[in-house]
Amino acid sequence: MTTEAEVATGRRFPPAGVRAVVFDVVGTLVEPSPSVAEAYAHAGLRHGVPLETADIQRRFRAAWRRQETIDAAAMPAYATSPAREAERWREIVADVFERTPGSDAIFADLWEHFGRADAWRPLSAGVDLVRATLDAGLTVALASNFDERLFAISGMIEPLSWAHHVFASSEIGWRKPALEFFRTVERRLGHGPHELLLVGDDPELDIAAAGRAGWHTLPIA
Numbered sequence: 001m002t003t004e005a006e007v008a009t010g011r012r013f014p015p016a017g018v019r020a021v022v023f024d025v026v027g028t029l030v031e032p033s034p035s036v037a038e039a040y041a042h043a044g045l046r047h048g049v050p051l052e053t054a055d056i057q058r059r060f061r062a063a064w065r066r067q068e069t070i071d072a073a074a075m076p077a078y079a080t081s082p083a084r085e086a087e088r089w090r091e092i093v094a095d096v097f098e099r100t101p102g103s104d105a106i107f108a109d110l111w112e113h114f115g116r117a118d119a120w121r122p123l124s125a126g127v128d129l130v131r132a133t134l135d136a137g138l139t140v141a142l143a144s145n146f147d148e149r150l151f152a153i154s155g156m157i158e159p160l161s162w163a164h165h166v167f168a169s170s171e172i173g174w175r176k177p178a179l180e181f182f183r184t185v186e187r188r189l190g191h192g193p194h195e196l197l198l199v200g201d202d203p204e205l206d207i208a209a210a211g212r213a214g215w216h217t218l219p220i221a
Contacts, residue, residue: 013132015216019191020139021129022167022210024200025146028220029126029159032119036060039119040096043109047102056096063095071175078178085147085170086111115149117156125220129199130159141165143185143198145175145205165189176202177209 014021023029032039037053037060044051067088071078093107113119133140140163144150147170154160167185174181186193193214200206200220207217 013129013218014136014138014197017194018138018197018216019195020141020189021133021197021199022141022143022185022189022215023126023130023163024198024202024206025142025144025150025154025160027201028123028199028206029130029142030120030122030157032114033121039110039113040093040106043106043113044097044102046109047105049097049100049102049106051097059096059098060092063092066095067092076178078175078181079173080169080175081173082148082170089147115153117153120153120157122158126199127159129218129220130162134162139164139189141167141185141189143167143176143181145169176205177212179209179213182210182213182215 026032034042035053037056040056040060041051041053044056071080071088089111090104090107093110094103097103097106130140142150142154142160142163142165144167146153146168148168150168151166151171154163154166160166165188167188169175169181172181172184174184176182182193182198186196189196194216197216197218198206198210199218200210203219207219210217
């Protein structure tokens, strides 16, 4: 019988031979609620730094790209840590608010905000795929460039709380798209690349990177 997941993806789900399905988190299973731009705008207002959401969106994209460039140029590329992830977000917030005197306080506010379960809402397509994975009797894992706040959040939000394993880049020591990120997940799950499926929304950090690691991949809109 064809499952809802197969109807939605147009592909057999999960593929033959797969023993664990590894899900990206943000944009795949959950999304910010309110949006990132709205959360930043609210935090700015609380600290006396008003900013339009359109300006926030533009500056956020540029700040995100800047930090990705920094990580790509690091030696070794895409190595990370809890300290680096906090620095990354501090710098993004500082860039968005043009390094005003209040940007450190805004960063602390936003760091706390996105570490709460009520800052996130589930995405229905991701929920359906997690259910299908569990129905097939396979392992569900989360693998994200989120930092270690993910460990607390994942226990409080469905479908994240349904996962058997949670992998955060800051704890692993590598960010996607580093090959080492995927090899670490393989070792911890005890499966080879051909036995793993990565479900994600980012064409490069999720799909292309997992494909280079030899995994099955499934893009999700």
